[in-house]
Amino acid sequence: MAVFADTDVHLAAPPTAATEAGGAILTNSWLLIALPLVGAAILLLGGRRTDGWGHWLAVLLPLGSFAWAVLTLVELLGMAPEDRGVPVTVYTWFAAGDLTADVGLLIDPLSITFALLITGVGSLIHIYSVGYMEHDPDRRRFFAYLNLFVAAMLVLVLADNFVLLFLGWEGVGLASYLLIGFWQHKPSAAVAAKKAFLINRVGDLGLLIAIMIMFTTFGTVAFSGVLGATGEVGQGVLTAVGLLILLGACGKSAQLPLQAWLLDAMEGPTPVSALIHAATMVTAGVYLIVRVGPIFEAAPAAQLTVAIVGAATLLAGAVIGCAKDDIKKALAGSTMSQIGYMTLAAGLGPIGYAAAIAHLVTHGFFKAGLFLGAGSVMHGMNDEVDMRRFGGLRRAMPTTFATFGLGYLSIIGVPFLSGWWTKEGIIAASFDYGGLTGQLLGTAALLGAGLTAFYMSRIMFMTFFGEKRWAEDAHPHESPASMTIPMIVLAVGSVALGAVLVFGYRFAEFLSPAIHHHEHEFDLAHMLTAPYSLAAVGVLVVGVVIAWLRYGRSAVAETTPKGNFVTVAARNELYGNTINEELFMRPGQALTRAMVVVEDRVVDGVVNGVGTGTRDSSLGLRGLQTGFARTYALTMLFGAAIVVAILVVRF
Amino acid sequence: MIPLTDSVPAAAIASPVITEEPPSIDYAVLSPMLVVFAAGVVAVLIEAFAPAARRHSIQLGLALASVLGAFVLTVLQVGAMPDAEAGMAPEEVAGVTTAMNSVAIDRPTLFLQGTILVLSFISLLLVAERRSGESAFAAQAATVPGSEEERSHVLAGSRHTEVYPLVLFALLGMLLFPAANDFLTMFVALEVMSLPLYLLCGLARRRRLFSQEAAVKYFLLGAFSSAFFLFGIALVYGYAGSVNFADIHEAIETGGSTLFVGGTATPLLLVGIAMIAVGLLFKVGAVPFHNWKPDVYQGAPTPITALMASGVLVAAFGAMLRVFLMAFGAAVADWRPMLWVVAILTMVLAAVVAVTQRDIKRLLAYSSVVHAGFVLTAVVAATPEGLAGALFYLAAYGFTTIGAFAVITLVRTHENGPEAADISQWAGLGRTSPLLAGALALFLLAFAGIPLTSGFIGKFAVFQAAVAAGATPLVVVGVLASAVTAFFYVRIIVLMYFAEPEGAGPSVIRAGTLTGSVIGLGVAATLLLGVYPTPVLDTLLPQPVEAALEPGMATEDGFTR
């Protein structure tokens, strides 16, 4: 029984043939992970000796990984499409008797897409961080954690089995936790880190149980083995597995109901928010759902749940984004919302997979760009995050304004920019899903598009237009080149990438061997004439206009005005924290207390009670025993009685 | 009263034949134990005759050399073991028994002995560590705590070099405990292991009264549990007519003695199993026989706690595995429900109680109880996979826990203060000594079973074996319990890295060479066994016998008879 690598169930191509074709580049794809991992190790173990050059090493290694990923992509493109799923066994992790666990990677279009996104955007953000963290005494540690994150994230997406995926899953959780709490001196950062960690544990537990069920059901945890055998298993099991995987995805991707940690996670340094909490890690849930597509396809109830969760989150995130005055938290709400789009698309089944991943990629670019822009603004404004203290920054920071603006136009879906291509893809797929469900999901996506236009315009107007509402000691200035260059590269991606990917189905066809993609209507003519596409442009305009009326034309208050109950609810993140506390934390605390009481009162009480009964007869022996040893001995005696009773009494 | 049958011939209650021929003793296979024993005896002589000033260095050298020598001898025996190949009869690969079948040297024994020797070696390094002339042990344990006499001994720099022979004797017991092939030898081993430990527990330098209380408690309860064990041996002897494990196994298969009119002596067996289980479960510290563990771990000198938490636990589980899988292997349906209940109680209760612990050593003690519960799931499995999983788990846990206790010896409340007991005193350690805190964090993550640490592989191995043996509900409880334990492990990590220290924060003693190497070894073993455990899993652990062999012939439990 080969547990992790099930060779009986072949991938699209016989692995050996593919490996030979792949040559040294594919067989050595473990280098993708090893490079940043080595960086993290050197920086963490090297200590202060690496302070001087460590950050440059940390920049170079992900760049090396990126180069290797590009080579791998070229290699893959050179193969026939059906051969593009190459399993690479790195080494045998452990083998006990008939149980073998290999550490194996799966290089296929889906995983290489992620590898490119992670190393590409990751490298840009590393470069940005060199400037951003220049004055931080702990810059070396920061870069070590960033490298660690990149390595873990690559493990997550390159793994060819669920256990290795889970390892990466935990690894990115750890890196995220360390980086959210990077500024330990801020109590809010420590609390946020803890909160992220705990909420993620809930999701991780779901994923872990799902893996265990898969292992017991299929006898393997390899993707090929599990996904190839979904037809042989009852729908009940698959639905359970699907829902548990969804729970895991919700935790990592900040989807309802495990969304509460993401906004607090903005306590971390801004490059972290850009890389981990916008571009890569939080999209891991979407990756997982698309990766295990066959399970969801065989369990329609679970699949529909995915779509509903996505739709609900995209609205909730957008509403929260509308009300936050903290620029990073507003962007975080937007991230929630955009990932909601992806989850929605992933929940539509094969017609949505390519759209989900395409939006994921373009979102990685424009959202990372937006966060870096926000970071640049904060850098120039003494780490101010309250947008009510910004205003009129477009002249002080022209490059930031331009790049941020392009990201903004892209995310709200201005036609022919990246965001438009991919978001339209999702809206179209939703309506094409058919039936009332499709109509409702599509409507939610449209509504979300309008809200996106509103809250993004609000951020734009409050930050870069209007009156200067700066703090008295603020002297905004443009950021150094190490920060602006990555922003420019990302802005170019925000503009052009969508067309490159979506136009002519390039990306969907590239992905199709990996994700069982099905064609759906997405041609340009259709996009420009379909009623929902026109509606999307309509809500876009409406959103921008309302935002302009409220935040562009009229003056913005420097302090947060009192709002009606909707605004207040949105500012409070729709009471997600309160709900968590009431539903989970309190009962959990109560349970722990109860168990302690049980141990203290009931167990000891029973023992003491019986002890009291026997006290009179044991008065003479009492002097020999001191303190609690008597109680212990009595406990043991009752334990022995129980042990005897279980053995002797037949059931 | 039901009369005993008088028709049973005396021979039916097979009395052991007292042979007057000298028993054949294979000194080679016993050599590791003999070396340790001889070193212990010589160490007593050194105590008697060597000048006080030079005793410590001689004792330390002797102890380390003998443990190392015993380890080399053990490794040589592993090398002499024939490799299991398909087609070989199981007897050929199983191992040997010697000294009238009282000691069995087979793969599990050698693995356990090797592990125990390495763990003891590491513990000895901790025992030997002295900082600014101060070890973890009392200057003169016989003095009344706080008395003038004690102070004069402290000022004079007195020290108990008797610690070394005591550790060696305890080590002898640990080596014999899992190798014993009959109940009397096992009982002797149990006592040889326990008596020195009772004494060592009372030797802590600081908080002397606490330490003495721990020693007395451990002694009283240990004696109590030994009585159960002995009573159980008597009952099982009544059933099987022998104390030898192989004979007991056979007796159970054939129905045992026909002591009672119209039936077998099954009640004797069942009550006997229960009593023996109580004795063994006490040693491994399973609920409800765990009460001693927190008090004793807290009170004992930390190096001794490390030894108990690693070596003794390994030895006790080794003995337990042999007793339950081999001697009582044919009665698995009888004892399995009992161990189910005990395992569930152990995992759940200990995990929940540990959540509210404030003292770091108590917390690790409760964690040790939880881990005992995890290993019990492998015992419940009662398969070769379970055996292999349990052995791996024990080795992995031993290294990790010794490392964790080594870290504890270094962290003090203030300069020259006592060990920082309350976990709130650990706040901010991550900032002042990131490497030390990182090592402890790694150990705690390994306890929690995070992948790429040895703890994960161990948990996977035992849980997988339990699932394969049909104990899935038990594994679900185990996974939930490990989720609970993860909570308090992570809480410590959070505390070390993200909490504001009270006042100046903990003070860290510069790690001496000895303690430093202990922590280094712990880290290395935890990572190596987590990232690349294949060599251990493949070559060291007893492999399940190939199913191709004739059914019924195979020693399915992996032990020799």
Next chain:
Amino acid sequence: MELYGPIFVLGGIGAAFVVVSMVVGAIAGPKRYNRAKLQAYECGIEPTPQPAGGGRFTIKYYLTAMLFIVFDIEIIFLYPWAVHFDALGVFGLVAMLLFLVNVSIAYAYEWRRGGLEWA
């Protein structure tokens, strides 16, 4: 369950012995307490030397007691060996000698470290 009869009877006898002897002792024994009777030993000799705080015996008592037990057990082992001395042969002789040497080593330790000096 009737198979367990003998065990229950045995347990019952054991428990009854404890209960009966304590009850009989409590009922039948005359209770005329005086100062001397409440002291540690009825013979009335105070343990010497009196430890600080009271309640602790000096360690010397235990050392003597342990020495006694060590040699006591040695005798117990020697008896069966002596009975079978000729049959057990050289192996038995060597084993017994080794045992005696080991006991003597413990004795030597106690002697050298001042355990026998009654100061």
